[in-house]
Amino acid sequence: MHRRFRPLLLTSTALLTASVSALGVASPTQGQTLNSYGMPGAIDTPTAVAPPEGELSATVSYSDYATRTTISFQPVPRLTGALRYSKIDGLDPNRDTLSDRSFDVQFQLLNETQGWQPSVAIGLRDFMGTGVYSGEYLVATKTVTPRLRVSGGLGWGRLAGQWRRTDYNDEGGDFNVGDWFSGDVKPFASVEWQASDSLSVLAEYSYDDYDPEVDDPSKERPDGKFNLGVNYRIGDTYQIGAYTIGGNVFGIKGSVALNARKSAYPSGLEPAPAPVRPRPAPNADPDGWSGAWSADPTAQPAIQTALGDALSGEGQVLESMALSANRAEVRIRNNRYSQQAEAIGRTARLMTRALPPSVETFVITSMEKGVPTSSVVLRRSDIERLENTASAHIAQQAQIIDADPRVAGLVYSPGIYPKFTWNLRPYASLGLWDPDEPWRYEAGLQASATYEIRPGLILSGTVRQRAFGSLDQKGPGDLTPDEYEALGTDIDPDTGIPRVRSDSRMYTGNTSPTVPELTLAWYAKPTETTYTRVTAGLLERAFGGVSAEVLWKPVNSRLALGAEINRVRKRDFRDAFSFRDYEVTSGHLSAYYDFGNGIWGQVDVGKYLAGDKGATLALNREFENGWRVGAWATKTDMSAEDFGEGSFDKGVSISIPVTWAIGTPTKRRVGGQIRSIARDGGVRLRVKDRLYETVRESHTSNLYDGWGKFWR
Known part of the structure; x- marks a missing residue:
């Protein structure tokens, strides 16, 4: 050789x-x-x-x-x-x-x-x-x-x-x-x-x-x-x-x-769900069928506790419940299943086991960030009749409707709010295909914590400690960190373009702990079809400030419209809580459209972090098992000469559900973006949990795409 x-x-x-x-x-x-x-x-x-x-x-x-x-x-x-x-x-x-x-x-x-x-x-x-x-x-x-x-x-x-x-x-x-x-x-x-x-x-x-x-x-x-x-x-x-x-x-x-369409574990390795429990004959439980139990003030707390415990065993949280003699609405947070339809199906089974026989209408409402995103309405008799048939049959009987943000009689489960959670795990960052250094990496330990103060109000943060890597601190143009700091400006002296990403390596290579993000976010749903988000704090590693967003997205609509505005300031390279001089207001109007077959597109028009104005077009394909692959391109009024090598921003994204590889259910994903080259033009703020991707998982198109797992 x-x-x-x-x-x-x-x-x-x-x-x-x-x-x-x-x-x-x-x-x-x-x-x-x-x-x-x-x-x-x-x-x-x-x-x-x-x-x-x-x-x-x-x-x-x-x-x-x-x-x-x-x-x-x-x-x-x-x-x-x-x-x-x-x-x-x-x-x-x-x-x-x-x-x-x-x-x-x-x-x-x-x-x-x-x-x-x-x-x-x-x-x-x-x-x-x-x-x-x-x-x-x-x-x-x-x-x-x-x-x-x-x-x-x-x-x-x-x-x-x-x-x-x-x-x-x-x-x-x-x-x-x-x-x-x-x-x-x-x-x-x-x-x-x-x-x-x-x-x-x-x-x-x-x-x-x-x-x-x-x-x-x-x-x-x-x-x-x-x-x-x-x-x-x-x-x-x-x-x-x-x-x-x-x-x-x-x-x-x-x-x-x-x-993406074939897994080593196509059926998954999760335990089988509890079977549907048929209701007894009316003469065997006359009080249960009459609805008289609903007059007992101790009935709902007991039922809610039992159902909440059962759902907890399924990796779900029963946030709240409204119960009457013939109708029950449960609001669930799915923490385990990559397909929301599987979480809904398992909830429906458990409801047949926990609710008195007079309750015929089940309303299962999906919650994200403390906000109701969609409601699936099912008749209990259909669940009992169709349990052992194809999932398509129950899909024909189900109604998917916009979740009402204000439901009378909702009772929150004990201990839901406020709630503190945290985790400690390794992290790895990888930089690919830079013209001068094609492979760069960093690994270490990351601690994350979330404090849910009340529904929709969330304080969260992350601290990282680097262990090793080749992602070392470096200024643009091969300047040493000291040489770059001595310039005293975030503006490229040759082009006059603010450096919003081309100096991103100045944020790497820290031997002391870093704080990639620390935010207070408020999510709300003013109407049945409108969602809002306000996030303040250290929004990403390079910028801090305030980001606000509104989204119009009816649950059964292929079209969604959104708007976002951000007022941010560039963060210091070393001190987690200090800022540099560069400030900017950026924002976009966005349109999203679901073409079917797992293909959806997005158009964003507005002002980017470097002050340039233009538009981004993105196309994505999501498979039924959760694989996502997308591509995007951004063109702004920044000239190709000012943008530099590559002329305009473009790249591809890959996101793979971990459950596809390991078989056991989890909502964790791996993936990232691959850009042709990172420059300052056409760059958006990296604020997490934007509204469209937060709510689309439980809206009609995505629910039906994963409906094959309803009976899993």
Whole structure:
């Protein structure tokens, strides 16, 4: 093995093993091969083979030409997207190594049929960035025999051997629409032969002559246009491969795939719920059926205590209850189940066991931050009749309505307010794909506490103590902390732009304890369809002040509208309770729309932390098991030159429910955001628990998406 390959192979294997260990067992990729760009393909060329819906893949490839790390995702059946980070030596005159971020997208136009029709796809490679790999293609793929697959297509840009020469003094990050499908067009082709169930042999014909990379005199030009390779599958999770470009340049690659729609524990590992208890015959309990019990003042406290204890065993809190002879409303806080429908279903079962037989109408109201978000109305007779049928049947009988913020007769459970909770756990922070330092990390211990003073009024805070890491304190432009502090300003002297994120490393590397956030928040629901939030204090690591928000969101509406305004001041780099001079008022008008099938979008228009004005567009896909993947882009009146490298803010987000990986129910999630590059333009305040994401979990669309767990 080439001596340069060995450390990469060891690192890649460790990375992929850690990924799978952390997230669970992946789904098989069904004979699909990922190329060196981390997209469906052979070696360098693409194929028209769409990954399974919901598949998330990570690919690392290495050759003398470049190291590429790619994350690709299949949010819907026909669309594949990818974010790539590449390191190319000797190409950027401003750096020894070009650290390039690029985006790909491929759309499946046709799916293969058993007859003559091949699958057909159209794609854009590196369509937004510096354009080092820029190219477009139209490709068709046909399975000739169960073990032989052939592909052919037409390529532009790099796929036609035409490098669209990059200006590295330019900021990059634009869509470069004028270049798409322009210039020479050349054919490409590939063949994949499945030699065994695990081993594939690959051959392709490609016009990419690696012009940018061979500008470095130490690099060899490919000897020809034929590339050869092998790809080996290890179980249903890994792919590893080796290849040659032109016969004289060698490379290796490795991939791991996870599928958001498939878990190692599809049914979960939670204990079975208590069964529904049918009511006795009227002649067996005449007092219970008559409702006479409701006149006894001791009846509700006893019932509420018994039901509260039972719900506590299910990881839920019975906040309050209103009870009459034939109707009961319970207001629950779900602390355990990732799907709110499962919490509601288990509550309904327990209500049949705790309530007298005269109570026919059950109203189960979900609570978030002390505020009622939705009510599910069920008839007890339907619950008894449909317990052993498909969950769709009870869904047809249920009503989901806007929760009334003021219900007469609500009685709070004893000890609910005020309430203090705390936890102590490790934390880890990871910074990815910075042009000068691609991997940065920090780990330590974090203590968090929450004091719920009354419904909707919450005091919370977090203290962190760093243990180790490479996220060291550093000013922009490689300034030392002392040099940056000596400038005495948060304004970039060259552009006049306030530094609201580009100096974020000044907040890291503290050896003494830090206070990332300390806030007092008030949540309220003035009307059945309107929610409000006011948060004051240390809102995030870099800013403190006041944030106020209002949201209009009817429970059955796909559309939601919101507004937010913030008055904040920049926090000191070291002293947790001191501030710097920079102050700003920012705010946005927001529109949210649920398109169905787990896809929802968001548009924010307003003023950002650096004072620039513009809009953010975000699209998200949420699967029934809680996986969320999204992408966003922000464009403001800040020029590309003032913004700097990347031209405008953009990135992707991933959020994975921990229960998907471990099987046991929990509301905890892991994930984060990956930006193409962190700059000061288009930056919003990182205030936690914004209203839309707080209330949407228990509104109609999300409830129905998870309704399959109602009887779990």
